[in-house]
Amino acid sequence: MEARNSWRFVLLLALVLLLTWLHLPSLPNSKFHSRWYIPKNTFYSSSPTYHHLESETPQHPLDPLTIQEFNRVRTILSSHPLFKSSSSYTLNSVVLEEPDKKLVLKWKKGDPPLPRKASVVAVVKRVSHVLTVDLEIGHVTSHETGLVSGYPMVTERDLYGVGEATLRCPEFNNSLAKRGLNLDDLVCLSLSSGGYEKLEEEENRRLMKVQCFSKEGTVNFYMKPIEGFTALVDIDSKEVLAVSDDGKNIPVANASNTDYRYSIQKLRGEMRLLNPISLEQPKGPSFSVDGHMVKWANWEFHLRPDPRAGIIISQVKVRDPDTSMLRNVMYKGFVSELFVPYMDPTEDWYFRTYIDAGEYGLQSMPLNPLNDCPRNAYYMDGVFASYDGTPYLQPNMICIFESYAGDIAWRHAEATVASLNVSEARPKVTLVVRMAAILENYDYIMDWEFQTDGLIRAKVGLSGILMVKGTTYENMDQVNLKRQETAPGESPRKSYLKAVRKVAKTEKDAQIRLQLYEPYEFHVVNPLKKTKVGNPVGYKLVPGATAGSLLDPEDLPQKRAAFTNNQIWVTPYNKSEQWAGGLLAYQSKGDDTLQVWSNRDRGIENKDIVLWYTIGFHHIPCQEDYPIMPTVSSSFDLKPVNFFERNPILAVPPNFEEDLPASKAHDSA
Known part of the structure; x- marks a missing residue:
């Protein structure tokens, strides 16, 4: 290849x-x-x-949103005019909106919690919206759109929806059938279109390309591409805009030697397996996690x-x-x-x-x-x-x-x-x-x-x-x-x-x-x-x-x-x-x-x-x-x-045999 x-x-x-x-x-x-x-x-x-x-209760101003907070965001957004007026929307990102840096730096453990807010990026009717949800007062306090070009991250629903759209497309299925492929063996991936909009009818649409692979005989389907076969799909309307099939004469590779799973490998005589290595800590770990x-x-x-x-x-x-x-x-x-x-x-x-x-x-x-x-x-x-x-x-x-x-x-x-x-x-x-x-x-x-x-x-x-x-x-x-x-x-x-x-x-x-x-x-x-x-x-x-x-x-x-x-x-x-x-x-x-x-x-x-x-x-x-x-x-x-006055680890102690778990010495030791 x-x-x-x-x-x-x-x-x-x-x-x-x-x-x-x-x-x-x-x-x-x-x-x-x-x-x-x-x-x-x-x-x-x-x-x-x-x-x-x-945690259901944030312990630090930078803690991620909790389950209760996610659900509260959903409730608040459901009453917002933007989402009430449309049944077709996607919440592409819902994350903590960090408090101002000065407030975070001043906050100390035991202080009252800082106000909690969520940053939401959504696509509604093909338009990107950036919103701030104040979880204390229960309202959207900021709503912006049209700031810059582009759209937010795609969601799992976007990916699956695009894949299902291609499988419902007669042209897409007919092209695959003409190649003699078993549809049950196909894995089709939804890929970013890279920002290229070549035709006027493609503008102002969220687009994805779909390309397929065969998993016949292997889990490593990436080694068996259906080359020269690509569909262009509108993410929001689930419309297949174009199907390109210029690789009809390119055969699908066989599955030989493509599987990487351990259970499939054949150990050759000259391969010497390593003995397991594990780091033991008889006194437990030296780090702690609190929230x-x-x-x-x-x-x-x-x-x-x-x-x-x-x-x-x-x-x-x-x-x-x-x-x-x-x-x-x-x-x-x-x-x-x-x-x-x-x-x-x-x-x-x-x-x-x-x-x-x-x-x-x-x-x-x-x-x-x-x-x-x-x-x-x-x-x-x-x-x-x-x-x-x-x-x-x-x-x-x-x-x-x-x-x-x-x-x-x-x-x-x-x-x-x-x-x-x-x-x-x-x-x-x-x-x-x-x-x-x-x-x-x-x-x-x-x-x-x-x-x-x-x-x-x-x-x-x-x-x-x-x-x-x-x-x-x-x-x-x-x-x-x-x-x-x-x-x-x-x-x-x-x-x-x-x-x-x-x-x-x-x-x-x-x-x-x-x-x-x-x-x-x-x-x-x-x-x-x-x-x-x-x-x-x-x-x-x-x-x-x-x-x-x-x-x-x-x-x-x-x-x-x-x-x-x-x-x-x-x-x-x-x-x-x-x-x-x-x-x-x-x-x-x-x-x-x-x-x-x-x-x-x-x-x-x-x-x-x-x-x-x-x-x-x-x-x-x-x-x-x-x-x-x-x-x-x-x-x-x-x-x-020059951050420290001297080497900061002078006082780190050496290892002593009595502090370590028993270990079998090598025969040559």
Whole structure:
């Protein structure tokens, strides 16, 4: 099969500030509401080890909406004129509308609760509406429409409705029948149209493309596409507008060697199986979860599930070992957007330029205990709203666990002076918050990792299945390091590095494309607070491996995903600027993006700022990606720089044998 490229970009948004065991009434299960659940293809199931169920009483201003609050939103909306006048509407998003940042920062445990509000995005009669519902007074207090181009995330009803519409279409069924295909073996997927409206009659419609696959002989139906066969469907009217069938001569691949399930694999003699590995904690875990507040070692933060971002980490604080005070590090961090443009311009592929978070959302399927997360993990469920506002349960959506891979936090042994018998080492243990989002054939593993030395690592792992034709995917302060030349006779050295400080004063100053031979360090500092030595306290962004977009800036997909134009952006804090691809990303035209906001070139020096970082992958398919792709990962770090007076983990104790569970030594030990 011909291999084609595509790109994949993940934008992680961090608002950097420098300065539960509960029970619910029975809820519908997520498998009936997930955007990618296929009733005939539930390939595996697992029993969760723990459950976190949403509280009926919010304990923190940033806690997600409860079941009672979701139901109250439904009641309030049912009496609103917009919904009373139409029986045809969809609630595409119902989430907490966060209180003002200043109020959240001032709030302390034990204070009266802040007013609770819900943010609702709905489509009514083909028009997008953004509403604020005040849950205390029981009214809609804000209602806006026509703000920007585009539509909100599609719902499970949208996806199923489009699929059912094609199956009722005679032209669609006749074309499949002419190919001699068994309709019972078909799996048809509803795909974003990419914002392309080629004909006048397609304008002002929410559109989806439908493409089909055969699952005959395999669960890996992505390897058996019905190539050259695409339907265009109006999401709202359920009308099939066009059927393209130009691949009649392209055969459907056979199922040989496409199944990736363990039960199907044949173990070859030369394959040596690994003995199981498990992290044991005889004294129990070192972290605690109280509602949505997580405490571990010197860290404390708020954690909540979100249907669009997956995980939202808020009010991240670290304890200073010298003062014992909790210090603010990050107000809010989450995945803002994903961009997946396929590199194939042909009729059945050109539109595949997905803005995954904004078009489908990153709410994950249940994590698989012992495999997605280790034995010592704690699981947190999510409760979300279906298309009509009915709350439903998303079990095991997030896991939290301590990780130890034998890494070293710090060490030193003294060998220079014989009389100094010094050998010190400390194990590195970290806390990981994880989710896995399944979007069609791709799986995204999102980790937030906290280290005791004050470092935060945001990591993205990519796995899943190739989409074959064959095509896969391709997926502030600056310290500028310049080479300096020495004067003749000044030193045996001919060159060295010298740090030169440059302050980004406006947004355009902070639009940065990383370049290997122009090294920088990127610091976010508080110039009003300094260490005893006199350095401004701060954190620095440490980029990992990444890639840039190669699309033409005027190409529609690139306009919609303009956040990939740079790896680093800094903007002044604005509560409304959260989604890098725009609030309404589906079929958007690129008029409400991070690029548009940043081009205003607002001042950022000595401001409350937002740091944006883009992780990019270029993936050229290879045989090792078949039939399922090994996970490939990239990350970036937020690392303290002059934030502490010294190494914050000097007092971390070493491991002692008597504190650990019994372990059988290797024969050669």
